[in-house]
Structures are given as structure tokens and as C-alpha cells.
Amino acid sequence: MSQDPQQESFDPRIPEAPVEVSAIPVIRPAHADSDPVTSPAPAVPDAALDPVETDAATGMVEMSTEPVADSPLTQPPLSEPVTTSVLAPADGNGRVPAPQAVPDPDANALEAFADAALHEPQLEESGFADAPFAVPGERSRGRRLPRPRLRRSPKPAADPNPDRVVYGEHMPTQAIALVERLGSSAYGRRMRSRLSARKADQDAAVDARTTLDFALKLGETMFSFGASSMDVESSIIVVTQAFGIHEIEIDLTNQAISLNYAPDSSRGEVPYTLQRVVRSWSTNFAGLGLLHRLVEEIADGETTRAEAQRRLVEIRRTPKPFPxxxxxxxxxxxxxxxxxxxxxxxxxxxxxxxxxxxxxxxxxxxxxxxxxxxxxxxxxxxxxxxxxxxxxxxxxxxxxxxxxxxxxxxxxxxxxxxxxxxxxxxxxxxxxxxxxxxxxxxxxxxxxxxxxxxxxxxxxxxxxxxxxxxxxxxxxxxxxxxxxxxxxxxxxxxxxxxxxxxxxxxxxxxxxxxxxxxxxxxxxxxxxxxxxxxxxxxxxxxxxxxxxxxxxxxxxxxxxxxxxxxxxxxxxxxxxxxxxxxxxxxxxxxxxxxxxxxxxxxxxxxxxxxxxxxxxxxxxxxxxxxxxxxxxx
Structure with a gap:
């Protein structure tokens, strides 16, 4: 079979793939006296990239017999350098501004620009108003709208802690309390009252647990100091009743103290069952006397719970009177x-x-x-x-x-x-x-x-x-x-x-x-x-x-x-x-x-x-x- 001379033969020993023939269009500026509809822009051949040649007499395409040289993989494909005038719009008379050379960027300027803080750009009203708009049906072919001029905000004062990230406004996805949506409805006041009551119940539950812990620790300390069961039970009853915990049962079994708090279910409070086992004894009648006076003051209403807790800690840490x-x-x-x-x-x-x-x-x-x-x-x-x-x-x-x-x-x-x-x-x-x-x-x-x-x-x-x-x-x-x-x-x-x-x-x-x-x-x-x-x-x-x-x-x-x-x-x-x-x-x-x-x-x-x-x-x-x-x- 004869080989087509205009078609390149494939050699499997060559690792590079054959270059495909392509044509890259180049945008040309439109003239003022030409109609973009009836007068199409002439094609601009590219000798480096387009091997296609057209005969002027016949209009037929003549294929080049010489293959196009392969471009290296590390460089971009060759293209015709586009001047600045191509991207710039023509003036009212159809004249295109002369090309201007683009200077190379200064390394120091780039470094200063990279270190500059970014701020929210603000559009200048005058520049934005003067910019032309493209209207469908008008002669806008080949023209590019000028980019609006941007105005930067003044640079803020230097932050003493530049690594700190500060958000000036709430995140748009931040959760909100749904009850706030009922502010203008007929249920708003009722729901707010209900939530306030629920929070009060939660606070009461926390107070109840705190009081029970204090009473339990008081009883444990009295047992370890040598008190009798009757004195321990009486002290726990005084503490719980004085601080508002009424629904409570006390069980003393040898060296174990159990407190069962079962409030009324209609109030929605959480019941508790607490227990502590006394595993060591150290006779301390002086400390027992201090605990007795503390319970007396609680019974008389002279001591708050916070003060009683502080004094209990002090009594437990107080050394014995004799070595x-x-x-x-x-x-x-x-x-x-x-x-x-x-x-x-x-x-x-x-x-x-x-x-x-x-x-x-x-x-x-x-x-x-x-x-x-x-x-x-x-x-x-x-x-x-x-x-x-x-x-x-x-x-x-x-x-x-x-x-x-x-x-x-x-x-x-x-x-x-x-x-x-x-x-x-x-x-x-x-x-x-x-x-x-x-x-x-x-x-x-x-x-x-x-x-x-x-x-x-x-x-x-x-x-x-x-x-x-x-x-x-x-x-x-x-x-x-x-x-x-x-x-x-x-x-x-x-x-x-x-x-x-x-x-x-x-x-x-x-x-x-x-x-x-x-x-x-x-x-x-x-x-x-x-x-x-x-x-x-x-x-x-x-x-x-x-x-x-x-x-x-x-x-x-x-x-x-x-x-x-x-x-x-x-x-x-x-x-x-x-x-x-x-x-x-x-x-x-x-x-x-x-x-x-x-x-x-x-x-x-x-x-x-x-x-x-x-x-x-x-x-x-x-x-x-x-x-x-x-x-x-």
C-alpha cells in the first residue's frame, strides 16, 4: 500500500505524539466605518502555528509538505504577540491608540504589595457612572468595556498583635434562639415566661445537688471525727431543711451515708441518690465541736451555704489541738x-x-x-x-x-x-x-x-x-x-x-x-x-x-x-x-x-x-x- 505523501507516517519508536493542526483566532479591533454584520473581520494567518495556505486564484487550501516542528513540553506553544492596542477600544473616530510597551514588574513593588493588608474594595461612584454599558443591538462588536476604577480604603492603624484574627461582624450562619422569632406573636410572652421558669428549675436542681453534697460531706466528717449516728442524722436534717431541701430521706448503715432526694415530679426537678462510705476514723473532738457550732449557726439562720461550705473545708484542714x-x-x-x-x-x-x-x-x-x-x-x-x-x-x-x-x-x-x-x-x-x-x-x-x-x-x-x-x-x-x-x-x-x-x-x-x-x-x-x-x-x-x-x-x-x-x-x-x-x-x-x-x-x-x-x-x-x-x- 502506497503511503500518502501529505500524511505523516507513525513510528512507534518515537514517544512524542504527533502535533495536531490547529488555528488560533486573533481578535482585531473593529473600525468605525465597517459593519460588523456585513463585513467580517479578515483572517490573520499565523505562519508559526497554522500550516494551512490558501491559493489566491482558486481559493483552495494548499497543504504544506514540511511537517511543523514539535514544541518542547516545558514551554507554552508559540503564539503571535498581541499588542496592547488589540485589547484597547477604539475612540470615536475609529482610531486605535498606539501600542505601549508593558514594563517588567519591580520585585520590590511586588513584595510590598504582597505584604500589604487586604481590605474590602469600594467602588467609586463617578468612575462607575461614567463607564459605558453594552446594549444589545448597538455597535459593540470588538469593544471591551473599561474596568471600573477601584478605590482602596485608608490603611488602618497598625495592630499591636498582627497574628490575631478579629471578626467585625457576626457570622451569617450563627445560630439564634428560636424563641426570639416569637417576639411579636401572641405566644412570645408565654414562651419567655416558660423558659424563665425552666431556667429557674434548672438553677434549683443545681442548688439541690450542691446542698446534698455539702450535707453528705458534713456527715462523713462527723462520722470520721467520732460522732454518733443520732448526731450525724440530726445535723444532715438541719442542713437540708435550712437550705430548702425538704423531700429527702436519710439512711445511715454502719459506715455508709445515703441521701435520697425525691422532689415532686410536677416541678420537673431531677431526683438524686447520693452515698458516701466512711473508711477511716481519726478521733478529733475539737473538730467535732467546730462542726456542732457550724450546724447550730445554720439552724439559727446566721450562715449562708457558701459560707458553711468554706468553713467546712477549714475545719477539715484544721490540725488537731495537741501533737x-x-x-x-x-x-x-x-x-x-x-x-x-x-x-x-x-x-x-x-x-x-x-x-x-x-x-x-x-x-x-x-x-x-x-x-x-x-x-x-x-x-x-x-x-x-x-x-x-x-x-x-x-x-x-x-x-x-x-x-x-x-x-x-x-x-x-x-x-x-x-x-x-x-x-x-x-x-x-x-x-x-x-x-x-x-x-x-x-x-x-x-x-x-x-x-x-x-x-x-x-x-x-x-x-x-x-x-x-x-x-x-x-x-x-x-x-x-x-x-x-x-x-x-x-x-x-x-x-x-x-x-x-x-x-x-x-x-x-x-x-x-x-x-x-x-x-x-x-x-x-x-x-x-x-x-x-x-x-x-x-x-x-x-x-x-x-x-x-x-x-x-x-x-x-x-x-x-x-x-x-x-x-x-x-x-x-x-x-x-x-x-x-x-x-x-x-x-x-x-x-x-x-x-x-x-x-x-x-x-x-x-x-x-x-x-x-x-x-x-x-x-x-x-x-x-x-x-x-x-x-x-
Missing amino acids: AWSEVIMAGVFCGLFVPFIGGTWRGALVGMVSTWIVFWLKIKVEKRGLPEIFSTMLGSFLATTIALTLHAVNVGIDPSLVIAGGIMILLPSSRFVAAVQDAINGFPLTAAGRLTSALLGYMGLMGGIMIGVIGSEIAGLPTLDLAEAPTGSELPAIVLMLLVACAAMSDSIVEQATWKALIASGLVASAAYGVWLLFDGIGTGPRLTPAIAAMAVGFLGRIAALRLGFPQIVVVLPSMLFLLPGLAIFRALYEFTVESGSTLLGVAGIFNATVVVAAIAGGVVFGDILARPLTDRIFVGSRPATGAGHVR
Whole structure:
């Protein structure tokens, strides 16, 4: 097959594609005397790009036999340079302005223009009005409308922070409150009232939650400081009612506090159920007194919720009034004062004081290491028993039973016994069961340590004790014994971290209770009923003195009742149960009797507190305003 000479052959070895033949029209200016409709603009050939040639005689197209050279890929295709006069319109006489050379842009000018701030361009009214408009049907072929002149706004002052982006107007898509669309309608006022009420309900819900959190934290703090369940519940009720939270139920279960807030559903408020578990205790009677006064001020309407919250934080952060080492020192002083009270010698009092220092210090150390209380109490009673029996074996001249009795008095869980009985009487059976279980565990640890110490001394070959003779009591004058009781109560107040006012009140109440004990013991009421009657005096007088000074009654009652506890009876019963094989039943009976006396003392304290309530209500509560007066939620 013959190859067409006018058609380029395709060679697959050549990677470039063949150049297509194209014609690029060039715009020419229109003349004033020519009609754009009847006189078309002549074609302008381009020798570089258009290989098509036209014969002048025949008008036929002659194809060039020479192929057009390929343009490089990195350069744009060649074109005829268009002068400035082509783009400029002709004047009224049809004359085209002469071409003008376009100067190259200055690099410095371009850089300055790039750094300039852009502003909203504004059209100049005069330039825009003078610009010609193209009207259909008029002679506008080949003409270009002049571009309106632009006028830039004055450059603003320099921004001290050029990187900051500032929007001068709202975004057009910004959301709006739909209720504003009802401003001119008949429903506008009603909807605004409804939204205001809804916002008030939301604010009330937030206030309710804040009040519940405050009441919960207050109850937790009181529990950890050593308050009874009755005091905790009363304080929570005062706080919630004073700050406007009325639909609330309180549940105290051992160491858990639960608050259930169930408002009326018609108000649209959110119900809450909050709970907090108290996992650690640190006796702080001074802090408990501060909390008691805070609750009194809330009940009187003298403190707002914000102020009460601030004061609660301060109370929780306030250090105890006495350093930690003072607790150890005063525990030994208590033992040294109690030994002569039950008939011991002053030498025995000194031995008991030193041994109690060792026992109490070691007990605190092992509890900080994580040892449970039952084992720390067992260790303390074991050391107290071993030290007393060892010194008795070397003929120091002491009665070990009295020394041990004085040493274990500070280890007895007397506060939990009293709190358990009080909770059971006041309607907290689960909490009372939990406290009683905890107290019994401490009691068992105490007895276990004494038994281990007695058995160890017997194995070591130490001489046994002769407990056939009953203790005759102290031969000191009654006034001296009364002073010993008062000083012992004050010493235990320091151990419990009470203030000086509570310390003095405890000493006075203990002295008065000892006077009652002497009175009824002289009448012959017996060794079991006499301590209970004296405990009633402690509860009665302790409540009056505590409320007069602004403390809960347990702050004064607990140190004042310790002299009534049967420490000597506990040791004698355990010794008979452990060593004397023929007196096992007597030992069991003695343990039971001692436990009954402890329970009777706790019950007497609670009963005396109940007897004093009508009197204290008339004296200290009758002049107060109603609870919640002056408070608005």
C-alpha cells in the first residue's frame, strides 16, 4: 500500500505524539466605518502555528509538505504577540491608540504589595457612572468595556498583635434562639415566661445537688471525727431543711451515708441518690465541736451555704489541738492515775504509766503499718500483761493485776460500746450491730492478748497470782480519789483531742459522777447497778455541760465515764479462765458479768442523755429562731 505523501507516517519508536493542526483566532479591533454584520473581520494567518495556505486564484487550501516542528513540553506553544492596542477600544473616530510597551514588574513593588493588608474594595461612584454599558443591538462588536476604577480604603492603624484574627461582624450562619422569632406573636410572652421558669428549675436542681453534697460531706466528717449516728442524722436534717431541701430521706448503715432526694415530679426537678462510705476514723473532738457550732449557726439562720461550705473545708484542714506524742504521754498519765484509784500503790502507778507508754506507742506504730485493730489491741494487752507479771516475778513490789487493769483501761473500746447502745436505742439497728461487732472484736483482741501473756508467763515458770482475795479498793481519802478521777478524765480528753474547755468540763462531770457513785455504793445498790446509776449522772450532766459549751455530748461524756469501766474484773475473769483449771466456769461467769457491766454503763449514759433533753431544749433551744429562718435556697 502506497503511503500518502501529505500524511505523516507513525513510528512507534518515537514517544512524542504527533502535533495536531490547529488555528488560533486573533481578535482585531473593529473600525468605525465597517459593519460588523456585513463585513467580517479578515483572517490573520499565523505562519508559526497554522500550516494551512490558501491559493489566491482558486481559493483552495494548499497543504504544506514540511511537517511543523514539535514544541518542547516545558514551554507554552508559540503564539503571535498581541499588542496592547488589540485589547484597547477604539475612540470615536475609529482610531486605535498606539501600542505601549508593558514594563517588567519591580520585585520590590511586588513584595510590598504582597505584604500589604487586604481590605474590602469600594467602588467609586463617578468612575462607575461614567463607564459605558453594552446594549444589545448597538455597535459593540470588538469593544471591551473599561474596568471600573477601584478605590482602596485608608490603611488602618497598625495592630499591636498582627497574628490575631478579629471578626467585625457576626457570622451569617450563627445560630439564634428560636424563641426570639416569637417576639411579636401572641405566644412570645408565654414562651419567655416558660423558659424563665425552666431556667429557674434548672438553677434549683443545681442548688439541690450542691446542698446534698455539702450535707453528705458534713456527715462523713462527723462520722470520721467520732460522732454518733443520732448526731450525724440530726445535723444532715438541719442542713437540708435550712437550705430548702425538704423531700429527702436519710439512711445511715454502719459506715455508709445515703441521701435520697425525691422532689415532686410536677416541678420537673431531677431526683438524686447520693452515698458516701466512711473508711477511716481519726478521733478529733475539737473538730467535732467546730462542726456542732457550724450546724447550730445554720439552724439559727446566721450562715449562708457558701459560707458553711468554706468553713467546712477549714475545719477539715484544721490540725488537731495537741501533737501526736501528747496522746502517748497522756495515755500513760491516765494509767498512772487510775492504778491508785482501784487500790494500787504509787510504785505500781509508775510501772503502769511506763508500760502504757510503750504499749500505746507500739500500738500506734503497728496500726500505721496496716495491722488491723484487733491484732494491735491484742499486742498491746499482751505486752502490758507480760511486763507486769515479769516485774512481779523479780519482786519489784507491785500488784500485777492492778497494773494490768490500769493498762488495759485505755485499750477498751468503750466509745464504741456506748455508741452501739445509743444507736440501738435511737433507731439505728444496723449501725448499732456494726458498731457492736467492731467493739466485740476489740474486746476479744484485748482478752486474747491477756490470755497469751498469762499462758506465756506460766510456760516461762513465772509465779502464779493469788486471786482468792477480792480487791478491797483504795484507802485514799474520797477527796483525793475525786481529784484522781477528774485528772484521769482530763488526761483522756487530751488523748481524744478535745479543747481546753471540754477538758475542764470532763473533769468536773467525772468528779460529780464519782460523788454519785459513792452515794449509791454507800446505800448498797451493788457492784452492777451502782456503775449504771453513776453512768446516768454522766449522761445527764455531760449533755448539759456539752451543749452549754457548744459541743456534742459525747465530747464530755466519753472521758468522764472511763473510771466506771470494770478493767480489774475483766483481768481477774480472764486469769481464772486461763490459769485456774478448777475455776473455768467462774472465769466464764466473770467475763459475762464484766460484759454486762460495760453494757449497763453504756445504757446508763444514753438514758441520762435522754433525761436531760427536755431541760436542754428549754434552756438552749427555746430562745432560738425556727430552723431555716432567713435562708432561701
